[in-house]
Amino acid sequence: MNADIAMYTESIGHFPSMSRKSPAIKSSGLTKAEDTVIARLKRGDEGAFDELVNQHHSALVRMAMGYVADREVAEEVVQDTWMAVIEGLNRFEGRSSLRTWICGILIHKAKDRGVREKRHTTFSAFESYEDDNEEAVDPSRFQQSGELAGHWAFPPQPWDDRTPEKLLVSQQAVNAMQRAIEALPSTLKEVLILRDVEGVDAKDVCEMLKITETNLYVRLHRARERVRAAVETAIG
Amino acid sequence: MTDCSSQCAHSGLTCRDLTERVSEYLDDNISILTKVRIGLHLASCTHCRTYVQQIDLVSSALSCLPNLYPPPMNRLRLQQQFATRYSN
Incomplete structure (x- = not known):
């Protein structure tokens, strides 16, 4: 796994050195329903993981396609994101919502992939705004x-x-x-x-x-x- | 052609001004004064009412777009990884 991603904190979607500059950390960003989902995930409930993937996969793919050139690469970025979610779940402390945390990981990975592939210079939809x-x-x-x-x-x-x-x-x-x-x-x-x-x-x-x-x-x-x-x- | 009457002008907003604030208006993330001005304008401008309805409609429809699912092999790998990581 990318070392940067391993350092990624769920608190506010920033890196640790940056997070100190922002006081906007919620004491608890989780709803009761999210608490339940996270508890099920940490217990290894495969059904809960499937539901999580079904719930967020569409948005993650559509968002990834803002940074990379095609659906195939976007699926790879999202797959990497889910792998990072699996790896990081035990360290997730719930200071942001689960969705915010997952989307934060996706954005970081998609930007990284877009830059590495230099797609942003040739991909017409990646016009700067x-x-x-x-x-x-x-x-x-x-x-x-x-x-x-x-x-x-x-x-x-x-x-x-x-x-x-x-x-x-x-x-x-x-x-x-x-x-x-x-x-x-x-x-x-x-x-x-x-x-x-x-x-x-x-x-x-x-x-x-x-x-x-x-x-x-x-x-x-x-x-x-x-x-x-x-x-x-x-x-x- | 516009159907804006003089009441439109009383709102202090042109249609062009209003179209720039529609998303904030729909999210109710706008000052009371601006909200009143927009309300006053909308009361007398059917074109702007149509515009606001269309933006609202598109925004609502976006939450119902068809779902995308991971390719079967990707899902299988995720399930295996999850099971390995969290098996007791």
């Missing part, structure tokens, strides 16, 4: 001048009677969403996967990615808008 001032919605969709400047010129058309379930029944919409997620730069993809796909609390996402809440919402909204725009094109 540094400009938090860029607007989420295409500015040309708004009136540019006059009394109504800044109001819709080309507004979104309603998606009739859509619910999440109905949207997901449309293969066109699902494909558009998946393609849009895959095409996101990693900085947008990681916040979208953690917050919307995995349902991680906004504060925990900030802690894991070491970003401010302002950064989080700027990136999250840009990511959501890109996915919305893809669905709009597909079904609009």
Whole structure:
């Protein structure tokens, strides 16, 4: 196992030397349900481990694909992550949620793998996203001048009677969403996967990615808008 | 074309301003004043209501995307490793 990973602490997803600088360690980040799962895992309950893998594997693969070029490599990164989880479980003290700890390991391994393979220089989806001032919605969709400047010129058309379930029944919409997620730069993809796909609390996402809440919402909204725009094109 | 009436302008927000704050608004992570201004704007702007609904819908749908599972051989190796590590 990578020595760096062995040193990785679950407390706040940072390395020990960095964690001292941050006081934001929860005294107990675990819910009662998580306590039960961890107890079952530490007892060697294979069913509990299978459930854990089923619960988090999708999000881990989707997140890994922000850093590496294809699904196959992403699966390898996630496999390494699960191996590290197995190895580190006995040292997990529950100062963050189990999910936060697992995602922290994944992000570290995926970044490491992406850099080692130098994929980030050739992988088109790995565009850097540094400009938090860029607007989420295409500015040309708004009136540019006059009394109504800044109001819709080309507004979104309603998606009739859509619910999440109905949207997901449309293969066109699902494909558009998946393609849009895959095409996101990693900085947008990681916040979208953690917050919307995995349902991680906004504060925990900030802690894991070491970003401010302002950064989080700027990136999250840009990511959501890109996915919305893809669905709009597909079904609009 | 927009249907924003003068009430839209009273909110102090243009549609363009509002679209930048939608995710914070949906997460209820926004000051009361901004929340009131957004509410006032939404009350009179059907296009922005549509936009907010679509962002909310996409965000909700993302949590229900089809699951991905590990390839069978990978899962088997994980199960073996787990059993070896935690066998009593």
